[in-house]
Amino acid sequence: MTPTDPEDLADRTAFVTGGSQGIGREIARTLAREGANVAVAARSDAIHDVAAEIDDRGGDALAVRTDVTDEESVRSAIESTVEAFGGLDVLVNNAGIAGPTAPVEDVTVAEWEETMDVNVTGMFRTTKHAAEHLRESDAGRVVNISSISGKRPLENRTPYTASKMAVIGFTRTLAFELGDDGVTVNAVCPGATKGPRIEAVIEEQAAELGVSYEEAKRRVFTDDAALGELVEPDDVADMVAYLASDAADHITAQDVNVTAGSVWY
Template sequence: MLQDVNAFVTGASQGIGREIAITLADYGANVALAARSDGVYETADEIDTKALPLTVDVTDESSVIEGIEETVDAFGGLDCLINNAGIAGPTAPIEEVTAEEWDRTMAVNVRGMFLTTKHAANHLRNSDRGRVVNISSISGKRPLRNRTPYTASKMAVIGLTRTLAVEFGNDDVTVNAVCPGATKGPRIEAVIDAQADDLGIEYEQAKRQVFTDDSALGSLVEPNDVAEVVAFLASGRAQTITAQDINVDGGTAWY
């Protein structure tokens, strides 16, 4: 499905990003693994020969430029950009959120996508199978108590996706967003812990009350479910799907 596609995946050191990178490689893609942490090398070990681990800070423009240039030099081009890098940001009412916390959340979750897309753009336009997949969240579509920076950043990703789809359309580059629900992994565990502390309840109660009770399936999302949707959108099978924000959330957000 992705034989010889050259992909650049941000936030590939853990969680959804790692799962996406491994899934793309399993379908035949060459995958550049971009992240700040050494976890990219662990991900590369799982993928083996199709992986290019890179230390990249998506908030640093020079780091992004260097990472994309290394990818193009190694693979001979760039066909697919997966913008997955993100942080959860603070869990607090708006009056307790610091300007630094707000700025950091926006820098990673929004500015990072701007920078990677900006510097990948010409390569994607020159590809005959250009794809961009941005990882947003259903929290960009519905309220999430005491998570203003995160929810605002994820709504921004949806707006970015729709506008980029129009900008890239004449070059047959598709741009879509995937909106996961609460997905199993260390990040959601930390968020649930913070919500439990804020509400004064136990972890399992917070998980049900905040994340699973209002979903059709009543469960957290598996990372591989997200990765499979990303792989489909990155493939030739999705060549006429663009400007969409697709939920993978067990039936939580219905639009």
């Protein structure tokens, strides 16, 4: 699926956190396919593999080691991206962790703080250091990856759910803060998306509920989805590309669902 003109993002530069695997990897690949220069930002060495794959396909990518929990790392990565490509137009805040699966009384303060630091404060750090460059762009875009959990409760996942609800509040407020400079800010709320992270969450839910993997998957994630299935990573990436494109010029302060029909608000 190609939601935009293949050259719609040509000569624009995107910075994608958590770009080494899963949804982030697919977002980086999709934005590059749409013509953008892409900085693949993550802690993992796999950023080099993703960047090499993009380059091999005729795109232009930069691997930038980035730890969103470290402000100096974020500042340096943003600066390296601007130096390499001459500016910054699109920020995709995708980095995140699942956090613990446990009743609230069994969640440690350290687990809570780690989840918030990566999923919320990490997003603040990248946006703080990207904002001046996005304001200077003629087509500034911020796309924050929230979750279905930002819309509805998910049992035994209080840190993760609270963090993803915070992302929506951050998105709506930032849209008004940056709007005078023509920067749009939106959130994408994926449903349970195929990949290693959701597999680990399903396994933890199965253990907590005392049921099989398939039963936990059905009971927690697919039973209430209109399509009765998990979301594909490229579905999320295509929505990000659309929101980064000229076609979404007047879409801002929104939280857009890509959930196979499990949330409709």
